[in-house]
Amino acid sequence: EQVVQVVNNGAKVLRGNEMKSLAVLESRLPKDANRRDGLSVVVDRTGNIHDIGYDSDLDGKYTEQDFDHIVDATGQCVIPGLIDGHTHPVWAGDRVNEFSMKLAGATYMDIHKAGGGIYSTVTSTHLATEEQLYSSLVQRLQTMLQNGSTTIEAKSGYGLDLENELKILRVLHRAQKEGPWNLSITYCGAHAVPKGSSAEVAVKDIVEHHLNAVMEETKAGRLTVDNVDVFCETGVFTVEQAKAILRKGQSFGLNANFHAEELSYLGGAEMGAAIGSKAISHLEYISPEGIAAIAQSGTVATLLPTTAFQMRLPAPPVRRMIEQGVAVAIGSDFNPNAHCLSMPVVMYLAAVTFHMSLEEVLAASTINAAASLNLADSRGSLEIGKVADMVLIDSPSWEHLIYQLGNATKLISTVISKGFVV
Ligand code: NIG
Numbered sequence: 505e506q507v508v509q510v511v512n513n514g515a516k517v518l519r520g521n522e523m524k525s526l527a528v529l530e531s532r533l534p535k536d537a538n539r540r541d542g543l544s545v546v547v548d549r550t551g552n553i554h555d556i557g558y559d560s561d562l563d564g565k566y567t568e569q570d571f572d573h574i575v576d577a578t579g580q581c582v583i584p585g586l587i588d589g590h591t592h593p594v595w596a597g598d599r600v601n602e603f604s605m606k607l608a609g610a611t612y613m614d615i616h617k618a619g620g621g622i623y624s625t626v627t628s629t630h631l632a633t634e635e636q637l638y639s640s641l642v643q644r645l646q647t648m649l650q651n652g653s654t655t656i657e658a659k660s661g662y663g664l665d666l667e668n669e670l671k672i673l674r675v676l677h678r679a680q681k682e683g684p685w686n687l688s689i690t691y692c693g694a695h696a697v698p699k700g701s702s703a704e705v706a707v708k709d710i711v712e713h714h715l716n717a718v719m720e721e722t723k724a725g726r727l728t729v730d731n732v733d734v735f736c737e738t739g740v741f742t743v744e745q746a747k748a749i750l751r752k753g754q755s756f757g758l759n760a761n762f763h764a765e766e767l768s769y770l771g772g773a774e775m776g777a778a779i780g781s782k783a784i785s786h787l788e789y790i791s792p793e794g795i796a797a798i799a800q801s802g803t804v805a806t807l808l809p810t811t812a813f814q815m816r817l818p819a820p821p822v823r824r825m826i827e828q829g830v831a832v833a834i835g836s837d838f839n840p841n842a843h844c845l846s847m848p849v850v851m852y853l854a855a856v857t858f859h860m861s862l863e864e865v866l867a868a869s870t871i872n873a874a875a876s877l878n879l880a881d882s883r884g885s886l887e888i889g890k891v892a893d894m895v896l897i898d899s900p901s902w903e904h905l906i907y908q909l910g911n912a913t914k915l916i917s918t919v920i921s922k923g924f925v926v
C-alpha cells in the first residue's frame with residue numbers, strides 16, 4: 505500500500521485560524537484500483553522543486569532516465585524540512601549544575617544575578633577556541649538535521665564583547681558555508697549586560713561600534729548576518745534600549761527578531777510591532793494590546809515550548825494569539841539552559857502544553873517559521889520553485905512524527921536538504 509502525503513500551501517505565512525488549513529495532498533486511488541496513485545516530487549539539479557504531482561500525471565512527463573537519483577518513498581509521508589525558529593547553538597561548557605539548582609527551586613534570574621546563567625556560559629565560551637566551538641556546533645547541527653530541521657535560526661550571544669561575538673559569528677559563517685543545512689544567522693550581542701558594564705554603556709557600544717564592525721565584516725564576505733536580536737527583559741535591556749539596537753540593525757537591512765515578555769511584561773511586543781519586527785520570541789507575558797499590535801503588524805510570534813516547560817513558566821496565551829490572527833512559529837531555543845535539539849519534541853510540547861492542533865504545530869514549524877526569518881519565498885512548504893528541503897517519515901501519516909514522543913530519529917527515514925539526501 506502506498507500512502508504518500510505532501511503538505512503544501514500557497515501562502516507565505518498562515519495567520520491565526522489559517523494555520524489549521526494547511527493543504528494536505530493525499531495519494532488517491534485511481535480508477536484502476538490495482539495501483540494506488542502516489543505523489544512524487546521532482547527536484548532539479550540546483551536543488552529546487554521542479555514539479556509535484558500524482559504519478560499518473562507525472563509518468564507521461566518524465567522517464568526514469570531523466571533522473572540521477574530516485575528516492576522511493578512508498579508507504580511514507582513527506583513534509584517540508586522543519587524550520588527551527590530560535591536557537592543559541594555556539595557555546596562551550598554546560599549548565600547541568602544549574603538544572604539541579606532550578607529543580608531545587610532557584611529561579612533563572614536568581615542564577616543570572618548571581619553571575620551564573622548566561623555569564624557562566626560566556627566565561628567558558630571566551631576560553632574556547634574557534635575550532636572547538638566549530639566542532640561542537642557541527643555536532644549539534646547534525647543532531648538537529650537528523651531530527652528533521654533543515655533550516656535553523658542560529659544566534660551569537662555568548663561572547664558579548666566584540667572580539668568574542670565576531671569569533672562566534674565566524675564559526676556560524678563557516679558552518680553555513682560548509683554544512684548541508686541552511687542557517688539564518690542572528691547577531692545577539694545584547695544577550696546580557698557584560699560584567700562590569702552597564703546596560704547604557706553596552707547599548708552605546710553596540711549601536712555606535714559593534715554593529716558597524718559586524719556589518720563591515722559582512723560586507724567583506726567574511727560573515728553572514730541576517731537578523732538582529734536583544735534580550736529585552738526586566739534587569740537586562742529595557743524596551744527603549746532594545747529598540748535602539750534593533751533599529752540600528754534594521755538600518756543595515758537586518759530583520760529584527762528578538763526576545764521579549766519572557767519572564768515579565770515590559771511592552772516589548774508593542775514596540776516590536778511598531779518598528780516592524782519580523783518576529784518576537786517567548787511572549788509568555790504578552791499583553792492583550794501586544795497581541796493586537798503583532799496581529800496588526802504581521803510580526804510572527806516565535807514560541808518556545810521547551811523553555812516554558814523546563815522553567816515552568818506559564819504558557820503564553822497561544823489560543824488568544826491564534827484567534828486574533830497572529831502567525832505563530834515555534835523553535836527549540838536550544839541553549840545551555842534549555843537543552844533540546846529535536847523539533848519533533850518541541851512540536852509535541854507545543855501541542856500538549858500550548859494547546860495547539862497538530863496542523864497548527866506543523867504550520868508553526870514550517871511555513872510560519874520560514875516567515876519569521878524572512879525566508880517564506882524560498883522555504884517552508886513543498887511548492888514548485890522552492891528549495892527542496894524535505895523530511896520523509898516512515899509512518900502511515902505525518903502526525904506520527906509528533907504523536908510518537910522521542911521516536912523521531914527512528915521515524916525519519918530520509919532528510920533531503922537543498923535537494924540532496926543527507
Ligand atoms: O531564550 N532568554 C534569553 N536567552 C535564552 C537563554 C540563554 C541562556 O540562559 O543561556 C533563552 O531562553
Ligand code: FE
Pocket residue numbers: 590592763837839
Ligand atoms: Fe533564546
